Amino acid sequence: MLDRLYSRALALAASPHAMWVMAAISFAESSFFPLPPDILHKSSQHLMLTKEEYVRWMRSLQSRGWGVGHWPREYGGLAWSALERFVFEDELGRAGCPWVIPFGVKYVGPVIYTFGTEQQKRRFLAPIVSTDEWWAQGYSEPGAGSDLAGLRTAAERDGDYYIVNGQKCWTTYAQWADWMFCLVRTSRDERVQNGISFLLIDLRSPGVVVNPVRTMDMCHHVNEVWLDNVRVPVENRVGEEGGGWKLAKFLLVNERTYGSGVGESCFALGRLKALAAEMSCGVRSLGEHAAFRRRIDELELRVLVLETVSYQVLTDMLSGREAGAEASMLKIRASEVYQDLIEATVDALGYAGVAYDPQTLHGEGPPLLGPSDAGGILRYHLYNRAATIYGGSTEIQRNIIAKSVLGLPS
């Protein structure tokens, strides 16, 4: 622990925020940290959390103001800088915490306080802060994945309402959500980005149907959401009619930034090392086998590079030197490193890495085979294949860098 603080202090020596960072570290690791231990246990084993547990988790963060620490003070935040926000997420990841459910506090909240009307701010921000309302993200459609602007869900004006028809997919936790922020087409234009509007849809409205879709881990995280003549009050449109693409992009950049997953990778690396030491392989431990040892060492080096690059990007941001697509760069690397880390961890499990029962992933009952977190590791390995697809696939991130940084022709 002291080693880590020391190296982090060195890494951050140039930053005026270093003192705050050190404070955050000691907060996260102190007994004052209000994280419910049952939730930490489940999340560190990659088990499935219930809605109640996630709500309790978000509220425990907000009990210190950390749930919306990155928001401006006038809306209840702590006005964290990008660095502070990064360090906070990093610490949560290192501790094996659940993810901060982003749909309200990271995605739609900032859209509303940046682009919304006073009335919208009054109506929607407080329940986001308190996690009294759960949000879902209505972006992807069957025909609009990488090409998000190709979306077809249509909203037709009918007096003070829009009548919305269409289908959204890969909608995470829509089964728990009260509201969905949604990109819809309000007009047809030669340029597909024009004519998109940003609507807030009450998922209890008549005409909304949420169907579960199981992912590769055979669990239920995502859904398809059907919208059949759903009436949405015009006052629930954020921004101008037809001006939704700007908001959509603002949100996507937020989605990518601050999510480099360094802490999560450190946690996974720690587990991999511990597992390699505890798994026997013949007369020695797996970690004592030269080939596996080297695999771990190479991953550790990649994690170090990811961490160093992440802090370099933040340092550059603080001094106003941004190349423009750092978030894309970090997302590509972080998702790849994590996938390789957890794949190595599954390999270390041997036969326990191929025994699987999704029913055992809720924290009750003994594991099928091997260490108690084997099933969770396997589940997360499978689910995490999506990390290079969601939030803008690796291919799309590379296109962004090619165009916006390298200036390559399309």
Added chain:
Amino acid sequence: MNGVAVSDAIAVDDTVSLLRESIERYMSSEHCTFERRWAALKSSRGYNERAWSDYASFGWLALRLPEEMGGLGADSHAVAPLMEAVGARLLLEPILASAIVGTGLVLRRANAAQRARLLPKLAEGSLKLALAHHETLNAFADDELACEYRQGALYGSKLAALHADCADKLIVSARDTSTYGPVGLYLVDAGAPGLHVDAFRLLDGRGAANLHFDAVVAEPLDAPGSRDASRAALAVALEEATVALCREALGAIRALNAATLAYVKTRKQFGRAIGANQALQHRLVETYVLEQEVRAMTLAAERALDAGAADAGAAGAVGAGVAGAGAAGAPGPATNAERMRIISGARAFICDAARRVAAEAVQMHGGIGVSDELDVSHYYRRVMVIGTLFGNREFHFTRFSELGG
């Protein structure tokens, strides 16, 4: 998925051609659809009992049996198309565990009375076998067994035995220093008193079980042979399983590549097929090249296996063709080491290649690739299981490395 080819014959006789035809016919029939597989996955058994009797009626379960018993005489030419179908269609039934590995062990180590009793039932599908061998999660070598055979009974535990959840009888490897040398093979009834079966599913839906033996009455497989005959037979069975898994992986890789290629040609984003992007084209070329490499390595591994069997047969010591067997008349260790090196090298390469192809298939399919609804994710999970059964990549790569130079 269409276009599953199982025509990798080097020299095929009529019987094997007929087998290939029956496999291809079955794979394109309404009995072998993804929907049927879903239903089997959701059933308590985890596979389709009707499909199993179909396989028996096609003669697939008898393919290792000698011709005088209605079999095909069992070299890799017969096993290959069947195992390729197992991978291409993600078959769930215990073909590898029973028809390949279990039957192979009976052929090598069962005495005449046991053969007469077991082989006809194996051929007609009324008997399923599973091998219970591995004892730790991560060590795949067979040299230090803790499971013990004492005075007619077995004591100890086995881990993750493929299809031991549904097998009627188990073949158990155990130590018996008094009679059968360091490794003996024992036949146990699945319902025997003292046998505790802890069944579960593997990631790809196939069944497996952890087994605990507490004074379980067992019958030695004791055909006449050297003191090391069972150990040698076990080693051959594990080699055969290894090579069969290479072929299964090839089936899965071919199906994945065909699916991905079809998808990138039809999926449109930004006004054109995503396959029009050179960034994807180069990756598709890479997975195509991997498929060619996997095919060549699979064929090489099959040749190595057949050559070993032929040498062993010529030496008059069935099943002795394994390094370390030490049986009189076995081929020289250098030859065997070379064969094992090819087989383990093929397996290590194919574990990696299959994983890369599956990861690319998921990635290029995008969101639908990570859904449980589409078969791509099922292939991904199957490839993970193939990569671990009977020795994972680390094990085979280490063996490849240790047998080198």
